[in-house]
Amino acid sequence: MDTKFKITKNENSKISEVDFDNIPFGKIFSDHMFTADYKDGEWGNFQIVPFGPIQIHPACLALHYGQSIFEGMKATKSYSGDPLLFRPEMHATRINASARRMAMPEFPEDVFVEAIHAIVGLDQKWIPPAEGSALYIRPFMFANGEYIGVGPSDTYKFVIFTGPVGPYYPKPIGLVAEEFYVRAAVGGTGEAKACGNYAGSLLPTELAKQKGYDQVLWLDGKEYKYVQEAGTMNLFFVIDDVVITPATDGAILKGITRDSLLAILDSFGYKIEVRPITIDEIVKASKNGLLQEAFGAGTAVVVANIDRIKYKDNVLKLPVPEKQKVANFLRNEINGIRSQKKADEFDWIVPVKAPEAIKA
Ligand SMILES: Cc1ncc(COP(=O)(O)O)c(C=O)c1O
Known part of the structure; x- marks a missing residue:
């Protein structure tokens, strides 16, 4: 797979600082992020860059009128160590349903899925190996028009970043x-x-x-x-x-x-x-x-x-949780499908295919 993304690799990886046995939810971020810009009626400027702050204008419309949407998804590793995605197309479709409701432009679903493959492929070492842990993927889009006035923005930013996570609610x-x-x-x-x-x-x-x-x-x-x-x-x-x-x-x-x-x-x-x-x-x-x-x-x-x-x-x-048989059965099934220990009869699992430019 070749890519239309401009890639700037992070030369200062922070992965050696992470304790993968003790990951607080949502506070650790991987080395890269994907960004895209919407202007003059189309999406472009597709880039993968080192993870870091994004500059915004004080009048950034999302801060004032809330035109901002997101997704949450996870990449896992198979028991043999291959990076896997779970139903990425459904997330691409859902972010566009959110976009339509919030009067925001849809993001091309093929680029969304390709960007997920690229970003996870590039940072696959950040996927924690333990079952129930995962690389959390956060795609989001916000209005970044630089003016005051209630109305849909004419420019938007789309970003995907990732970060390793452990189990969310370890207790009932x-x-x-x-x-x-x-x-x-x-x-x-x-x-x-x-x-x-x-x-x-x-x-x-x-x-x-x-x-x-x-x-x-x-x-x-x-x-x-x-x-x-x-x-x-x-x-x-x-x-x-x-x-x-x-x-x-x-x-x-x-x-x-x-x-x-x-x-x-x-x-x-x-x-x-x-x-x-x-x-x-x-x-x-x-x-x-x-x-x-x-x-x-x-x-x-x-x-x-x-x-x-x-x-x-x-x-x-x-x-008590041990007696909640259906819940425990479902957790076991879905985690098993995600680690490929159980058969994926629904075709939900998508192996990560990183673009050639990333493998290089
Ligand atoms: C309000 C709300 N309900 C339900 C869910 C569960 O949705 P999903 O299974 O797609 O993560 C989420 C998380 O995305 C949520 O934010």
């Missing part, structure tokens, strides 16, 4: 079902990976932490009745041997992990229901002893066991 997590604050309403921006969605979630999440929980369980913005998602995870519940996840309704992010887990569950013959689910149904199932499991699913967390859910005066207690 507790959620508080939020009765006042709202993450997203139908018709809003909840289905886009738009930065403002996350900013709006910070205060309620801090309040949940003050109560001794890890994340907010978001309810719908109209009736505060239907379960949406939590933090950066889609949610699953196992009630009376049926695995239930909320149907995406425009306010819930269409998680790629969610989609993958549903496919695995289906192929193993689990009973699945994808439908609106109310918090009252979950409380009732818990009271009747039928709530067997609850877990979150997302690129960062993979599969996170939930051990407590607070709603009003009820604190629903869930079985």
Whole structure:
């Protein structure tokens, strides 16, 4: 594969400073980043450069009006040491769905995927070898027009950087079902990976932490009745041997992990229901002893066991992680597929093909 990217290699690699047995999430960055610029109606200036600060103007539109979107994906190593990507085309498609919602230009999906191959190929030594660890990949796009005025920018920057990560939530997590604050309403921006969605979630999440929980369980913005998602995870519940996840309704992010887990569950013959689910149904199932499991699913967390859910005066207690059989089975399957220890019957795994210029 040849490349249209201009490549400037980092001559001062920081990899020898990294303790791969002890990686804090999101704080270590690999040696290179990919950048591209949008101006005069098209994307160009495709480059791979040493990772470092980006200069922006004080009037940078993204800082003022929030036109900024991102993706989160992971590269892993196979048990034999080959770098692998997981469903990269789905991330390329989703960033463009986010772009359309935020009145931003779409990024060419073939260039997105090629850039991921190039950047991961170049920094493949940064992929941690342990199962459950990965090279986190952060593609993002922001409006960098240099003027004040509410309206879509006429210039944008697209960047991809990466960094090694260990497991996200090593312990089971507790959620508080939020009765006042709202993450997203139908018709809003909840289905886009738009930065403002996350900013709006910070205060309620801090309040949940003050109560001794890890994340907010978001309810719908109209009736505060239907379960949406939590933090950066889609949610699953196992009630009376049926695995239930909320149907995406425009306010819930269409998680790629969610989609993958549903496919695995289906192929193993689990009973699945994808439908609106109310918090009252979950409380009732818990009271009747039928709530067997609850877990979150997302690129960062993979599969996170939930051990407590607070709603009003009820604190629903869930079985200890070892007894959450479906969650543990799914984590094992998806990590196994990602390390090629298990067969990839869905064709999700894409071996990294670095351009010739990078191998040189
Ligand atoms: C709000 C939100 N929900 C769900 C998810 C899970 O999505 P995915 O499995 O694609 O990472 C994420 C993470 O991307 C997220 O930010």
